[in-house]
Amino acid sequence: MISYYLTVITIVLGVGAYLWIARTRRRAQAGLAGSAFPVSSARNDRPLWEVYKEWSDACGSTMIHLMLQRSDVVVINDYPTAHELLVVRSLDYSSRPHFPMMDLIGRQDNVVVQKYGQRLKIARQMINDTFGSRKSEEWLPVVQTVSSEFLSRLLADPADFRRSIQRYVGTFTTRLTYGKDLDTDYLRLVDQVGEHVSQAAVPGRWWVNSYPFLRYYPSWAPGGGFQRWARHARGLFREFTLRPFNSVKEQLQRSPDTVPFSFVQKNLIQVKNDPSMETIVAGTAASLYSAAVDTTSSILTTFFLLMATHPHIQEKAAAEIREVVGQDRLPNLGDAGDLPYVEALIKELHRYHPVVRFLTRSASKSDEHGGHLVPQNAWVLTNIWAITRNKSEFEDPDQFDPDRFIQGGTHINDIRARDPRDFTFGMGRRRCPGMAIANAAVYLAITRVLATFLIKPVKDEGSNSAPQIEFTKSTIS
Numbered sequence: 001m002i003s004y005y006l007t008v009i010t011i012v013l014g015v016g017a018y019l020w021i022a023r024t025r026r027r028a029q030a031g032l033a034g035s036a037f038p039v040s041s042a043r044n045d046r047p048l049w050e051v052y053k054e055w056s057d058a059c060g061s062t063m064i065h066l067m068l069q070r071s072d073v074v075v076i077n078d079y080p081t082a083h084e085l086l087v088v089r090s091l092d093y094s095s096r097p098h099f100p101m102m103d104l105i106g107r108q109d110n111v112v113v114q115k116y117g118q119r120l121k122i123a124r125q126m127i128n129d130t131f132g133s134r135k136s137e138e139w140l141p142v143v144q145t146v147s148s149e150f151l152s153r154l155l156a157d158p159a160d161f162r163r164s165i166q167r168y169v170g171t172f173t174t175r176l177t178y179g180k181d182l183d184t185d186y187l188r189l190v191d192q193v194g195e196h197v198s199q200a201a202v203p204g205r206w207w208v209n210s211y212p213f214l215r216y217y218p219s220w221a222p223g224g225g226f227q228r229w230a231r232h233a234r235g236l237f238r239e240f241t242l243r244p245f246n247s248v249k250e251q252l253q254r255s256p257d258t259v260p261f262s263f264v265q266k267n268l269i270q271v272k273n274d275p276s277m278e279t280i281v282a283g284t285a286a287s288l289y290s291a292a293v294d295t296t297s298s299i300l301t302t303f304f305l306l307m308a309t310h311p312h313i314q315e316k317a318a319a320e321i322r323e324v325v326g327q328d329r330l331p332n333l334g335d336a337g338d339l340p341y342v343e344a345l346i347k348e349l350h351r352y353h354p355v356v357r358f359l360t361r362s363a364s365k366s367d368e369h370g371g372h373l374v375p376q377n378a379w380v381l382t383n384i385w386a387i388t389r390n391k392s393e394f395e396d397p398d399q400f401d402p403d404r405f406i407q408g409g410t411h412i413n414d415i416r417a418r419d420p421r422d423f424t425f426g427m428g429r430r431r432c433p434g435m436a437i438a439n440a441a442v443y444l445a446i447t448r449v450l451a452t453f454l455i456k457p458v459k460d461e462g463s464n465s466a467p468q469i470e471f472t473k474s475t476i477s
């Protein structure tokens, strides 16, 4: 969901940027342009996070304000402003922009897109109480087991490492959510419902997204095709949500002692047959797969790419693991404090290629910061990529260099720069509730792969050149 939702937002903002440029040009022609804005540099073949940082630098302002059709979009490009608005004033910046078509296809309860309120707080509390770091004795054994299965799959088919990564993350997520592996039919359903989400928010495709009253338009009337499409999508999403949920519920009713630990198992026991709370358990469980899989797979895929292109860094991290852990066992979470270079490598992965480039919020009321007005309901985007490229905090920011996080190189507390995970997992009340699991899963996969494999680039026949580092322009790549 995160990826679909944010990809759509990127497309929308692409349109926004275009309109903004058009407006600026008109103003310039009319002799109204106040500053020499780098309009020519805003070519649409560049990622928006780079363009927005450039505009922000050119204006000498960490916040910039764009118009998207009739909506205000405020982009924050530095950490202190993001901290002030998203953490200190978090109550006013914890909602998400609203797409009425999302409600029509049944996604109003998805944790990622939900507006801030009581229901969301309950859902987040359930996730924290199940998957928080203090509950690791319940979920960690599952991640550990699946990380060993991941190594076996990699060994069997090293060339297919991307699919093995997806399988690793998908498997621990479904085992932790429902206590079991999901069949291929169900995984096909995952793809279908994901596609519906991306369709639901395509800009300009649905009038109902611009004119919300159309949600009451009858499906039988001329032009009511969108209602029929939404009904079909809603039906599939219902099946996606209820099929695995009901299976755990029935098993709990039949023989509770045989049901393994999972999010649904734990929270169904907790809510004691309260139907409205059971709906929240089902909806929250259905939110977890897409939130976990695209993001965690993204950072692990980046790890493989950067190890293939930076062999000296790979060797340094592998040597540290050999020295501390030895070669008779696999690394565990308990080794983390003794592996400062590996810890620095993971931080640098988050910084060099942040998984989510924009945090997307909407302002619940009008506000002002540093002379900038934030109108009520404006989209407030935090440009995470711009924060990672701040030269005063991260020297030479385009270099991949884990050493930037190590001072003496001997202990984990000798850390110079800010831990990028302070912002790459989000900030304030909507910060990623799966962070503890994500950190453990990334750490286990990375240390165990470094301990057992050597990652090398596949070179074209007859060529000696290393692979190019290239990322897609979607907000998760």
Ligand code: HEM
Pocket: 111, 112, 113, 114, 124, 131, 287, 288, 291, 292, 293, 295, 296, 299, 355, 356, 359, 360, 424, 425, 426, 427, 428, 429, 430, 431, 432, 433, 434, 435, 437, 438, 442
């Ligand atoms: C490296 C892996 C991951 C990264 C980088 C990541 C990052 C993020 C980010 C940036 C957000 C938006 C936060 C904000 O708006 O402030 C988010 C939200 C979320 N993440 Fe993660 N995430 C990861 C893994 C996971 C995992 C493994 C799970 C579940 C087990 C998960 C569950 C969620 C959920 C449910 C939300 C929505 C929270 C809300 O809207 O209130 N994430 N994540």
